[in-house]
Amino acid sequence: MKTNIENPKYNSNDFSFIYRYYAGFSTSFVSEILSGYNLDNLALLDPWNGSGTTSRVACQLGVKKVYGFDINPIMSVIASGELAEYDENTKLDLKQRNYLMNRDILQDPLEQWFTKTSVKNIRNTELNIRNAVLLEESAYEVNYLAIFPDFYELLILNHKLAYTYLVLFEVVKKLTEKFKSTNPTWIKIAKSPNEKIKITQNEFQKLFLSELEAKNGILEKKTRNLKKEVQLGVSDSRTLPLEDESIDLTITSPPYCTRIDYAVATRVELAVLGMSSNSDFESLRKQMIGTTKVTNSEYFQREIPSKTAILFLESVYNHSSKASKTYYYKQFIQYFEGITDSILEISRVTKKNGKVIIVVQDSFYKDIYLNISQVFKELFNNNGWKTLEKKDFTKKQTMATLNKNSKVYRDISNPVETVLIFERMN
Numbered sequence: 488m489k490t491n492i493e494n495p496k497y498n499s500n501d502f503s504f505i506y507r508y509y510a511g512f513s514t515s516f517v518s519e520i521l522s523g524y525n526l527d528n529l530a531l532l533d534p535w536n537g538s539g540t541t542s543r544v545a546c547q548l549g550v551k552k553v554y555g556f557d558i559n560p561i562m563s564v565i566a567s568g569e570l571a572e573y574d575e576n577t578k579l580d581l582k583q584r585n586y587l588m589n590r591d592i593l594q595d596p597l598e599q600w601f602t603k604t605s606v607k608n609i610r611n612t613e614l615n616i617r618n619a620v621l622l623e624e625s626a627y628e629v630n631y632l633a634i635f636p637d638f639y640e641l642l643i644l645n646h647k648l649a650y651t652y653l654v655l656f657e658v659v660k661k662l663t664e665k666f667k668s669t670n671p672t673w674i675k676i677a678k679s680p681n682e683k684i685k686i687t688q689n690e691f692q693k694l695f696l697s698e699l700e701a702k703n704g705i706l707e708k709k710t711r712n713l714k715k716e717v718q719l720g721v722s723d724s725r726t727l728p729l730e731d732e733s734i735d736l737t738i739t740s741p742p743y744c745t746r747i748d749y750a751v752a753t754r755v756e757l758a759v760l761g762m763s764s765n766s767d768f769e770s771l772r773k774q775m776i777g778t779t780k781v782t783n784s785e786y787f788q789r790e791i792p793s794k795t796a797i798l799f800l801e802s803v804y805n806h807s808s809k810a811s812k813t814y815y816y817k818q819f820i821q822y823f824e825g826i827t828d829s830i831l832e833i834s835r836v837t838k839k840n841g842k843v844i845i846v847v848q849d850s851f852y853k854d855i856y857l858n859i860s861q862v863f864k865e866l867f868n869n870n871g872w873k874t875l876e877k878k879d880f881t882k883k884q885t886m887a888t889l890n891k892n893s894k895v896y897r898d899i900s901n902p903v904e905t906v907l908i909f910e911r912m913n
């Protein structure tokens with residue numbers, strides 16, 4: 488079967504989804520691929536589902552079984568909210584009840600940016616939202632706060648409630664904008680109490696309702712789901728909650744090796760969900776592939792079956808710059824090991840002759856080029872997969888990309904994305 492491959496690059500003019508996420512791939516990339524398959528019998532997986540482009544498009548097109556996992560609970564909540572559908576009740580009838588007093592707020596993570604009274608106002612609004620959504624489904628009111636980590640499971644199952652949380656995330660993110668740093672994924676916290684944001688319940692509720700109206704406009708135009716069976720969840724790509732040989736097709740993009748800290752990028756959203764302790768946050772960071780946290784006590788815990796990866800690691804080790812031998816070398820080993828183990832797991836859950844379509848992005852460490860598509864090719868090929876196709880996508884060529892000798896100075900903000908297609912042979 489011929490697979491149609493479009494440019495996977497995220498399209499900033501795409502308004503077919505609710506919550507913007509910088510590491511997503513394009514909607515039409517996924518729909519073009521799926522147009523070549525018989526969707527009635529397809530079991531589709533994205534083990535690094537992120538904001539859920541794969542699961543959203545697959546549900547809209549009516550893929551029989553859709554599985555989307557991510558280690559970061561925020562990502563699964565986003566993917567869940569993206570499956571919400573418009574109905575008359577999406578315009579929430581919010582009450583103004585006060586469930587909580589200041590003294591009820593103990594060590595709320597939102598206090599990193601908001602005063603205690605403002606946190607109480609936000610949490611009271613949150614409870615009013617939850618009750619407005621849940622009261623349609625159950626007859627009792629909830630008057631306690633979300634306690635991480637149980638609560639996100641409800642959000643992952645309840646797409647409409649998740650959708651209202653995406654609105655909540657948006658409002659809190661806009662309010663905390665002044666704490667953003669020059670690194671787009673990093674957010675500072677208030678250094679002193681007078682730097683903290685003050686907001687009344689009435690003001691917060693108004694902001695929420697106007698954001699909800701804006702998002703309802705997008706939701707109303709969204710293609711309806713023909714979905715059959717969908718399972719979203721929080722799971723590590725190295726231990727997927729799936730049976731052996733149960734998947735026909737995987738469409739995915741792995742965590743990149745570009746020192747983006749995906750957990751930090753969702754710090755505000757995690758705080759909204761009540762991730763209260765720093766140790767929970769740090770333990771999430773540690774589990775993320777590509778994390779900037781190095782936990783390897785020893786080098787090489789397992790074989791990395793890629794010559795290109797090994798040569799790259801040697802170059803990093805021998806690089807003259809500070810910390811190359813210690814920190815960076817270990818960080819890259821950790822990344823390749825995480826990817827190697829994930830590929831083994833994808834192999835386990837894929838049927839014979841099943842396919843993987845994967846988008847990878849190249850990068851540099853200092854002046855050393857990391858040919859990541861070659862690394863993935865070797866890792867798959869050495870695990871019993873055949874390469875069916877490889878296609879590179881670049882934005883317009885710049886002077887730096889034209890001059891082969893100036894690779895070092897190539898615009899890193901304009902990386903090459905490669906789509907690779909593999910078939911499982913044994």
Ligand SMILES: C[S@@+](CC[C@H](N)C(=O)[O-])C[C@H]1O[C@@H](n2cnc3c(N)ncnc32)[C@H](O)[C@@H]1O
Pocket residue numbers: 508510511512534535536537538539540541556557558559562722723724725739740741742743749774775776777
């Ligand atoms: C490049 S993004 C995927 C973006 C996705 N295609 C989309 O449309 O939004 C990679 C994702 O891998 C996730 N991730 C990192 N380490 C993981 C792990 N060990 N297991 C599962 N997911 C992980 C990150 O949270 C991130 O959302």
